[in-house]
Amino acid sequence: MIESLNIELQGVRKSYDRPVLKDICLKVENYSYVTIVGKSGSGKSTLMNILGLIEGFDGGVYTFNDVVIKNDRDYSKLRSENIGFIFQSYNLIPTLTCRENIMLPTLYSKKKPADLDEIIDSLDIGGLLDKRVVLLSGGEKQRVAIARALLLNPSLIIADEPTGNLDRFNTQTVLDLLEKENKKGRAVIMITHDEAIAKRSKQVFTLKNGVLNENT
Numbered sequence: 001m002i003e004s005l006n007i008e009l010q011g012v013r014k015s016y017d018r019p020v021l022k023d024i025c026l027k028v029e030n031y032s033y034v035t036i037v038g039k040s041g042s043g044k045s046t047l048m049n050i051l052g053l054i055e056g057f058d059g060g061v062y063t064f065n066d067v068v069i070k071n072d073r074d075y076s077k078l079r080s081e082n083i084g085f086i087f088q089s090y091n092l093i094p095t096l097t098c099r100e101n102i103m104l105p106t107l108y109s110k111k112k113p114a115d116l117d118e119i120i121d122s123l124d125i126g127g128l129l130d131k132r133v134v135l136l137s138g139g140e141k142q143r144v145a146i147a148r149a150l151l152l153n154p155s156l157i158i159a160d161e162p163t164g165n166l167d168r169f170n171t172q173t174v175l176d177l178l179e180k181e182n183k184k185g186r187a188v189i190m191i192t193h194d195e196a197i198a199k200r201s202k203q204v205f206t207l208k209n210g211v212l213n214e215n216t
């Protein structure tokens with residue numbers, strides 16, 4: 001079963017040497033499928049890192065399932081139990097086998113893992129499990145990374161350009177998999193530069209000048 005999810009950003013701000021996010025408002029719940037587009041340097045990854053409880057912010061309110069997020073607390077438990085991350089560069093550990101990579105989240109969390117056989121079947125990675133990641137193609141690596149992201153049965157999938165390094169065929173495979181997980185009730189928040197990919201999502205937002213606006 002997928003746990004209920006309800007997150008909201010209200011007027012969230014973040015500056016580095018200059019303001020990057022000025023007034024971000026966004027609501028995400030089960031079955032949401034949100035794509036964020038915007039120019040390079042517009043703050044998309046910064047926003048994903050804030051949403052993913054990886055980075056703090058300077059002002060505004062972020063609530064994650066009734067928890068009001070503060071900068072000086074540790075949210076690693078909330079993060080590992082609720083969020084699965086997928087990145088353009090896979091972020092797998094190359095010297096470990098696929099199985100070892102997929103099981104990594106169990107080292108950091110006591111949450112009961114999902115059914116591994118089911119994940120392996122749905123991603124068609126059964127033949128890869130005992131291979132080391134260095135030997136895999138890009139599409140294979142991303143399917144293994146998705147398996148790792150799904151292992152603890154997250155209610156939210158955060159994907160920062162998950163198809164950025166993939167060819168057209170593997171891009172379709174990854175998008176199909178994300179849509180399948182979304183239909184089960186998981187929320188997906190994705191960044192892409194590709195308009196055709198953005199069109200497949202339920203909501204598209206553009207990040208520009210530090211503000212997020214829904215495309216209509």
Ligand SMILES: Nc1ncnc2c1ncn2[C@@H]1O[C@H](COP(=O)(O)OP(=O)(O)OP(=O)(O)O)[C@@H](O)[C@H]1O
Pocket residue numbers: 016017020038039040041042043044045046047
């Ligand atoms: N840790 C940091 N310290 C200082 N500046 C940073 C840091 N992280 C990001 N920035 C700056 O914040 C701005 C937004 O960066 P971010 O990575 O969020 O952009 P992006 O929209 O994801 O870009 P891309 O499409 O190229 O991935 C950039 O100007 C970047 O240089």
Ligand SMILES: [Mg+2]
Pocket residue numbers: 044045046160
């Ligand atoms: Mg980025």
